[in-house]
Amino acid sequence: MSQHDPRSKNPIVRDVTRPRSSRRKAGLTGWQLAALYLGLAVLPLGAAWLSGIEPVSLTTELGSGLGLLAGALLLIQMLSSGRFESLSGRIGIDRSKSFHRLAGAVVLLIAAVHPLAYLLSTGLDDPSAVWQRLASFVTGQSTRSGLIAFLALTLLVLLPVVRERLGLSYEVWRATHGLLAIGAAGLVLHHGLTTGSYSGERPVLLAWAVLAALALGALVLMYVARPLRMWREAWRVERVTADGEGSWRLELRGPSATSLRFAPGQFIWMTLSPHWPIFHDHPFSIASAEADLPKLRLIVRKAGNCTNHFGSIEPGTRVAIDGPHGSFVLDETGERVLMVAGGVGIAPLLGMLEHAAKAGDKRRFCLIYAGRNPAAFAAIDRIEALSQIIDLEVHLVADQRSGIAGFSPGPLDAPRVAEAIGDPSRTVAYVCGPPGMMAMATDALISGGMSPERVHYERFDDMARGGRLDRRRLRQSIGVLALALAAVAAFTLR
Ligand SMILES: Cc1cc2nc3c(=O)[nH]c(=O)nc-3n(C[C@H](O)[C@H](O)[C@H](O)COP(=O)(O)OP(=O)(O)OC[C@H]3O[C@@H](n4cnc5c(N)ncnc54)[C@H](O)[C@@H]3O)c2cc1C
Numbered sequence: 381m382s383q384h385d386p387r388s389k390n391p392i393v394r395d396v397t398r399p400r401s402s403r404r405k406a407g408l409t410g411w412q413l414a415a416l417y418l419g420l421a422v423l424p425l426g427a428a429w430l431s432g433i434e435p436v437s438l439t440t441e442l443g444s445g446l447g448l449l450a451g452a453l454l455l456i457q458m459l460s461s462g463r464f465e466s467l468s469g470r471i472g473i474d475r476s477k478s479f480h481r482l483a484g485a486v487v488l489l490i491a492a493v494h495p496l497a498y499l500l501s502t503g504l505d506d507p508s509a510v511w512q513r514l515a516s517f518v519t520g521q522s523t524r525s526g527l528i529a530f531l532a533l534t535l536l537v538l539l540p541v542v543r544e545r546l547g548l549s550y551e552v553w554r555a556t557h558g559l560l561a562i563g564a565a566g567l568v569l570h571h572g573l574t575t576g577s578y579s580g581e582r583p584v585l586l587a588w589a590v591l592a593a594l595a596l597g598a599l600v601l602m603y604v605a606r607p608l609r610m611w612r613e614a615w616r617v618e619r620v621t622a623d624g625e626g627s628w629r630l631e632l633r634g635p636s637a638t639s640l641r642f643a644p645g646q647f648i649w650m651t652l653s654p655h656w657p658i659f660h661d662h663p664f665s666i667a668s669a670e671a672d673l674p675k676l677r678l679i680v681r682k683a684g685n686c687t688n689h690f691g692s693i694e695p696g697t698r699v700a701i702d703g704p705h706g707s708f709v710l711d712e713t714g715e716r717v718l719m720v721a722g723g724v725g726i727a728p729l730l731g732m733l734e735h736a737a738k739a740g741d742k743r744r745f746c747l748i749y750a751g752r753n754p755a756a757f758a759a760i761d762r763i764e765a766l767s768q769i770i771d772l773e774v775h776l777v778a779d780q781r782s783g784i785a786g787f788s789p790g791p792l793d794a795p796r797v798a799e800a801i802g803d804p805s806r807t808v809a810y811v812c813g814p815p816g817m818m819a820m821a822t823d824a825l826i827s828g829g830m831s832p833e834r835v836h837y838e839r840f841d842d843m844a845r846g847g848r849l850d851r852r853r854l855r856q857s858i859g860v861l862a863l864a865l866a867a868v869a870a871f872t873l874r
Contacts, residue, residue: 406465406466406469406470407465407466407467407468407469407470407471407707408467408468408470408471409470409471410470410471410475410856413467413468413471414860416467417456417460417860418860418863418864418867420452420456420591420594421449421452421453421456421864421867422449422452422864422867423452423587423590423591424448424449424451424452424572424578424584424587424588424591425445425448425449425452425867425868425871426583426587427578427581427583427584427586427587428444428445428448428578428581428583428584428871429871429874430583431578431581431582431583431584433577433578433581435872435874436501436577437501437504438872438873439497439498439500439501439504440497440498440501441871441872441874442497442868442872443494443495443496443497443498443501444576444577444578444871445867445868445869445871445872446490446491446493446494446497446868447491447494447526447571447572447576448572448578448584448868448871449490449864449865449867449868450487450490450491450494450568451568451569451571451572451588451591452587452591453483453486453487453490453864454487454491454529454533454564454565454568455565455568455569455591455592455594455595456483456591456594456595457480457483457484457487457561457565458561458565458594458595458598458599458602459594459595459598460476460479460480460483461476461477461480461598461602462476462477462480463602463606464598464601465704465705469705469706469707470707471707472706472707472708472838473647473663473705473706473842474708474837474838474839474842475853477842478842478850478853478854478857479857479860481540482854482857482858482861483857483861484533484536484537485537486861487533488530488533488534488537490865491529491530491533492530495517495523495526498513498517499513499514499517522574522575523571523575525567525568525570525571525574525575526567526568526571526575528567529563529564529567529568529571532560532563532564532567533564535556535560536557536560536561536564539553539556539557539560540553540557549685550684550685551659551660551685554658554659555658555659558603558658558659562599565592565595569588569592572584572588573585573588602658603658606702607656607658607700609702610649610651610661610700610701610702611698611700613634613635613638613639613640613701614634614635614698615632615633615634615635615638615676615698615699615700615701616632616633616695616696616697616698616699617630617631617632617652617693617694617695617696617697617699618631618632618633618675618695619631619695620690620691620693620695622691623679623758623759624751624755624756624757624758624759624760625753625755625756626681626682626756627679627680627681627682627724627756627758628678628679628680628682628687628690628691629677629678629679629680629758629759630664630677630678630679630680630690630693631675631676631677632675632676632677632678632699632701633674633675633676634673634674634675634676634701635674636674638673638674640673640674640676640701640703640704641670641673641704642666642670642703642704643670643704643709643710644666644669644670644709644710644728644731644732644734644735644736645665645666645706645708645709645710645728645729645731645732645810645838646665646666646703646704646705646706646708646709646728646731647663647664647665647666647703647704647705647706647728648663648664648666648676648701648702648703648704648705649661649662649663649701649702649703649705650662650663650664650678650699650700650701650702651699651700651701652686652693652697652698652699653697653698653699653700660686661700661702662686662687663705663840664678664680664727665678665679665706665708665727665728665731665812665838666678666703666704666727666728666731667679667726667727667728667730667731667734667759668730668731668734669731669734669735669737669738669739670735670738671735671738671739672734672738676701678727679724679726679727679730679758679759680724680727681723681724706728706838708728708810708812708836708837708838709836710732710735710736710810711808713808713834714743714806714807714808714834715743715744715806715807716743716744716745716746716802716803716806716807716808717732717736717743717744717745717746717807717808717809717810718746718748718800718801718802718807718808718809718810718825719732719733719745719746719747719748719809719810719811720748720750720792720797720809720810720811720812720813720817720821721747721748721749721750721811721812721813722749722750722751722792722812722813722814722817722818723750723751723752723756723813723814724758724840725811725812725813725814725817725818725838725840726749726757726758726759726812727812728810728812728838729747729810729812730759730762730763732810733745733747733762733763733766733770733772734762734766736766736770737766737769737770741770742770742771743771744771744773745770745771745772745773746772746773746774746775746800746802747763747772747773747774747775748775748777748792748796748797748800749763749774749775749776749777750776750777750778750779750790750791750792750813750817751776751777751778751779752778752779752780753778753779753780753782754776754778754782754784754787756778757776757778760776775788775796775800776788777789777790777791777792777796778790779791791817792817792820792821793820794820794821794823794824794827795824797820797821797824797825797828798824798825798827798828801825801828801829801830804828804829804830804831804834805829807830807834808834808836809825809830809834809835809836810836810837811825811835811836811837811838812837812838812839812840814841815839815841815846816846818837818839818846818847819846819847819850820847821837822835822837822847822848822849823847823848823849826848826849832849832852835849837849
């Protein structure tokens with residue numbers, strides 16, 4: 381524990397040497413993003429409305445409206461991948477990726493219902509003609525691009541779900557995902573420009589041109605500009621050491637005039653030479669402070685193909701890095717900072733503590749750090765050193781009972797997290813760890829009286845969900861997509 385006075389009125393020392401952690405986060409707020417998303421999503425619909433074509437029937441207009449929306453949503457998927465910090469930097473990669481996945485499934489659903497609405501229209505006029513119309517959808521030349529786009533879209537949505545069962549590596553999946561997305565977007569554009577009563581209308585053509593330009597711009601940035609930018613600075617691996625059972629400590633060094641600046645808790649995308657970034661970059665949280673630049677520390681768990689072999693990286697190996705990214709950032713709110721880490725989830729929290737020590741942050745910090753067994757804990761030396769500098773209370777919780785002093789028996793549970801909250805209106809919490817532990821901890825914090833705005837968390841495994849905060853985010857995402865569908869209803873009923 382440090383000797384700083386935790387009751388100080390202004391817990392942060394405002395000092396010119398303090399790293400710029402309070403730097404304004406890049407990106408739009410959730411509301412701004414939702415407005416931008418909806419604006420782009422309804423662009424073709426609005427343009428079709430403006431074209432002045434008289435509606436035919438409810439079912440036909442519903443079919444057209446759904447088709448126009450599905451096409452637009454598919455093209456915007458290129459922008460919502462979470463890779464563009466200037467768009468999603470504030471909401472973070474976790475939320476962007478979840479939204480991206482949900483929107484993908486909704487596009488697939490809308491794309492499936494869109495031809496059914498036309499079939500319903502035919503069926504209402506002449507039930508015997510339904511099969512003939514269905515056959516024309518499947519075999520007709522005018523609908524071919526739409527049909528192939530639908531098949532590509534189905535693969536895009538299903539592959540991430542079955543990837544591990546099929547034994548596809550993350551890199552192969554990423555490559556397939558990119559190629560399928562580009563193919564589907566091209567085919568959807570072709571379908572939108574050549575099929576349907578609104579396809580030849582000037583405003584509609586203009587709307588597709590705007591969306592196509594944005595999608596193309598996103599692709600060029602993602603697959604050409606970004607990989608080139610990542611190699612611009614000469615970053616190298618300086619040292620790799622084992623840090624706890626099952627993880628590595630990687631020390632990187634950049635040029636002394638590096639342009640990298642980051643806030644505590646952010647992450648970088650990293651690719652090791654001789655690989656090429658597009659498909660081989662991995663996200664890792666920065667476990668050191670900005671003030672340590674041009675040195676950067678990462679704590680990496682052995683998780684598979686890439687990270688298992690970090691022990692054999694030769695010192696001096698070039699690395700390409702892209703960053704900083706992420707909204708899981710230590711800010712200046714709260715008089716007391718509660719951190720809950722599980723396993724390698726310690727990495728971003730360690731970065732925050734390192735920053736707090738460098739910045740002379742006088743707040744009270746409490747770290748609950750859970751792991752499988754005492755040997756599995758990484759960065760214990762750093763945590764010990766930091767507790768001599770800042771007001772840091774540390775609780776180490778090991779699942780396997782060992783009798784080793786300093787470790788309390790696990791697994792970490794909700795009462796222990798709730799107990800550490802203190803005054804919920806003065807505490808701010810940061811949680812990072814395995815999915816089950818995160819759901820338990822964030823739920824315990826909310827049940828313990830903390831407002832969701834004061835509970836920050838970062839997920840390393842983007843397929844896992846479960847806590848109340850996740851469900852809240854899911855409801856918000858569903859709300860945005862429901863508004864887009866409401867626009868189709870308005871278009872149909874006009
Ligand atoms: C924001 C963020 C920060 C992270 N910070 C850290 C950290 O500080 N330390 C740490 O050990 N791990 C961190 N991770 C997780 C780390 O990126 C993966 O464990 C690593 O990429 C696994 O790669 P692999 O090839 O060794 O394993 P694989 O066997 O290929 O993959 C294991 C799992 O890791 C995930 N994964 C693999 N490659 C990627 C990728 N390129 N992008 C995203 N996910 C991937 C997939 O879900 C995959 O199923 C972080 C993840 C995210 C999203």
